[in-house]
Amino acid sequence: MNSPWIKYSAYFVLIVLIQGLVIQNIQINEYLNPMIYPVMILLLPFELNVIATLLVALILGLSVDAFGNGFGLNASATLVIAYLRPSLLKLIKPRDGYDTTLLPTIHDMGKLWFLSYATSLLFIHHLWFFTVEIFRFDLFFLILTKTLSSVVFSLLLIVLFQYIFYKPSKK
Amino acid sequence: MQNLFQFLKKFRNFLLFIILQIFVLGLFINSKDFHRSQMTNTSSSLVGWFIEKRYNITKHFNLSAANDSLVAANAALKEQLPDSFYPLQGSIFYVNDTLKKQQFQYIPATVINSSNNKINNYYTLNQGSAQGIEIGMGVISDNGVIGQIIDVSEYYSIVMTVLSDDIKVNVKLAKNNEYWLLNWNGKDSEIGQIEDVKRDVPLTVGDRVITRGGDTQFPEGIAVGTIDEIVSEDGDQTISLNIKLDVNYNAVYHVYVVKNLMRQQQLEIEERILSEDQ
Numbered sequence: 411m412n413s414p415w416i417k418y419s420a421y422f423v424l425i426v427l428i429q430g431l432v433i434q435n436i437q438i439n440e441y442l443n444p445m446i447y448p449v450m451i452l453l454l455p456f457e458l459n460v461i462a463t464l465l466v467a468l469i470l471g472l473s474v475d476a477f478g479n480g481f482g483l484n485a486s487a488t489l490v491i492a493y494l495r496p497s498l499l500k501l502i503k504p505r506d507g508y509d510t511t512l513l514p515t516i517h518d519m520g521k522l523w524f525l526s527y528a529t530s531l532l533f534i535h536h537l538w539f540f541t542v543e544i545f546r547f548d549l550f551f552l553i554l555t556k557t558l559s560s561v562v563f564s565l566l567l568i569v570l571f572q573y574i575f576y577k578p579s580k581k
Numbered sequence: 582m583q584n585l586f587q588f589l590k591k592f593r594n595f596l597l598f599i600i601l602q603i604f605v606l607g608l609f610i611n612s613k614d615f616h617r618s619q620m621t622n623t624s625s626s627l628v629g630w631f632i633e634k635r636y637n638i639t640k641h642f643n644l645s646a647a648n649d650s651l652v653a654a655n656a657a658l659k660e661q662l663p664d665s666f667y668p669l670q671g672s673i674f675y676v677n678d679t680l681k682k683q684q685f686q687y688i689p690a691t692v693i694n695s696s697n698n699k700i701n702n703y704y705t706l707n708q709g710s711a712q713g714i715e716i717g718m719g720v721i722s723d724n725g726v727i728g729q730i731i732d733v734s735e736y737y738s739i740v741m742t743v744l745s746d747d748i749k750v751n752v753k754l755a756k757n758n759e760y761w762l763l764n765w766n767g768k769d770s771e772i773g774q775i776e777d778v779k780r781d782v783p784l785t786v787g788d789r790v791i792t793r794g795g796d797t798q799f800p801e802g803i804a805v806g807t808i809d810e811i812v813s814e815d816g817d818q819t820i821s822l823n824i825k826l827d828v829n830y831n832a833v834y835h836v837y838v839v840k841n842l843m844r845q846q847q848l849e850i851e852e853r854i855l856s857e858d859q
Contacts, residue, residue, distance in 0.1 A: 429629075431635045437831065440698050440770055443787030460594040476628045478696070479703040479739060486602060493598040503821060542609070544700045544767065546746075548809055 418454075422470065425450050430477030433567065441556050444563040447474050447484070448535050448570070449571055451492050452528055454517060456508045460496055467492035478541070487539040491531045502527060516569060517578035528568060532561050613701070613747065629737045632705060636693040640834075647834040654723040674774045685800050687837040688712055690738075692719075697830050701745040704728070706836065709736040719839040721797030725827040726750060726792055726803050727836050738838075743768055744830050751796045752805050754782075755789035763805060763824065764788070770830055772809060775822040784811060790824055797844040 429447040436444055450470050454463060471485025478484070499508070502523070512518040514527065536557040544553055656810070656815050690712075694705035709712055710733045720727040720740045727799035728742040741748050752775070753760035759782050761775045778784075786810045794801025841847075 422614070427631075431631060434696075435639075435694075440768060442697050461597060464594075464597055464601060468605070468615060471605065477632075479612070480609060480699070480701065482605040485605040489598060489601050489605065493594070504603050542606070553856065572829060574693040 414455075421453075422473075423547050424575075426470070426473045426477075428571075429474050441559045442563055443540075443556060443560045444500060444567055445484075445536070445539075445560070446564065446567045446571060448488065448491060448532060448564070449568045451488060451495065452531060453513060453570065453572075453576075454495075455510070456499060456512075456514060457510050460493065463492040463495060464489060467482075483539065483543055486542060487535045490538045491535045494534060495531065498527065498530060512579050513576075515549060515576050515578075516572050517576060525565075528565060529561065532564055532568075533557065536564070626734065626736075629705070629734070632694045635709065636691075636707075643832070643834055646832055648728075650723055651835065657683070657723075684841060685844050686840040686842065687721075688714060688840060690836055690838055692833050692836060693737075695830075695833070697742075697744060697770050702742045702748050702830070703731075703745075704740040704742060704836070706738045706740060706838070707736070707767075708838070709733050709738050711735050713840060714738045714838050717798070717839070717844075720836050721799065721803050721839060722828060722836045723835055724804065724829075726799060726805050727828065727830075727833065729798060730838065740836075742830055743773065743826070743828075750805070751793040752790050753793040754784075755791050755802075757783070760793045771826055773806065773824040773826050775824060777819045778822055780813070780818070780820055784808060784822070786811065797841050797847050799839060 425447050429445065433444055433446050436442070447470060451463065451467055454466065467488040468485055472482075474484040474488075475481045499527035504523075508557075514524070516524040519527075537553070540553045540556045540560075596607075630748065678852050688708060690706040690708040692704045693707045696702045706714075706729070714730060714733050716730055716733060717775075718730045720730060726743060728740045728745070729748060729788060730738055731741045732739040737791060743750055743763065746765065746767055749762040749764055751760065752763045764774050775790075786808050790805045790808065792799040792801060792803040804827045806824040806826040808822055810823040811820060812823060813820040
């Protein structure tokens with residue numbers, strides 16, 4: 411019974427190190443600030459309740475924050491998607507509900523479903539992140555450009571991450 | 582009472598979310614306020630260890646660029662050696678300098694972590710309080726001004742670079758000593774801004790801008806950049822300038838932390854004037 415917890419902890423450490431040591435240093439220009447760590451929240455099991463998701467998000471966000479400066483920013487944005495995830499899952503539920511033996515990955519749920527799910531959560535995450543970081547209303551278009559360009563990049567990384575580290579669940 | 586419990590039960594998710602959100606936003610705002618000493622960032626030892634290990638791997642990728650800049654600096658310094666001067670007069674002289682006293686010393690350091698796509702950008706340096714670095718010191722490189730130390734631990738320190746919304750550098754025009762504050766608007770990492778420039782100052786594109794000195798952080802005359810564009814809007818009393826920065830902040834490896842030996846004296850005397858005014 412312990413195995414899912416060990417698996418998730420291993421993913422957690424892996425994701426935090428990839429984000430902190432590799433992704434954070436991809437600095438192509440001012441408008442691209444890719445992030446891979448939201449994948450940890452995206453791929454949690456369907457039935458996990460909000461409180462547990464929030465706690466995972468808090469620890470994840472603060473760990474990522476420790477690798478940058480401006481402590482608390484990543485945690486704040488991650489808490490927002492952790493809180494909204496169950497509502498979003500309810501909103502885009504397939505006709506006969508979720509199969510709890512599956513995970514919300516691209517392999518289990520299909521490309522179209524996963525892309526709409528990941529894009530909406532990533533957009534909320536990045537928009538919140540850049541709004542709080544910049545926090546100036548005269549720079550609204552800068553916030554929007556940064557959000558849109560970074561979402562595309564992050565989405566690519568997250569899809570790639572799944573093809574490398576995840577296998578389809580057994581049916 | 583029953584209703585209260587009902588209410589709490591119904592909204593517990595939302596309440597927990599709000600409480601955690603206030604907590605982390607509090608941390609974030611606190612970390613922006615770099616005058617307070619308590620901060621958690623990449624100067625902490627565990628993360629510092631990871632970053633140092635990564636730097637030990639990736640430093641080799643940048644060797645040629647780093648070498649080029651060091652060679653250029655060496656050449657400039659060699660020009661100033663006694664060997665490179667032709668003696669015009671063979672007389673013997675003796676130096677006992679009573680006119681000048683050393684004011685600035687430089688602590689060399691290496692950038693081991695950096696960002697340039699945020700609204701406030703930081704470098705992590707591999708030297709800390711053990712080497713004499715203190716909060717508030719200025720940082721320069723061979724090419725020009727870099728930023729200001731905002732946090733130190735024993736072996737690491739954090740620099741807020743000129744590419745930050747929260748930092749303003751005292752600069753002046755090299756040709757006539759007109760002085761302003763240099764700011765950055767978060768958009769282009771090659772261009773800084775100067776605002777509220779009076780219209781009657783004679784300016785041309787290409788004029789040199791250097792540090793003003795006198796703010797305890799930088800010596801006078803460190804390179805900042807050149808005027809790239811003069812932005813004037815009809816009806817405004819003042820104009821603003823876009824400054825092409827000399828330093829490429831994406832490729833800085835070796836920096837010098839400026840230690841001002843007279844900083845304490847200057848701060849004390851300025852403090853005294855301020856307290857008398859009140």
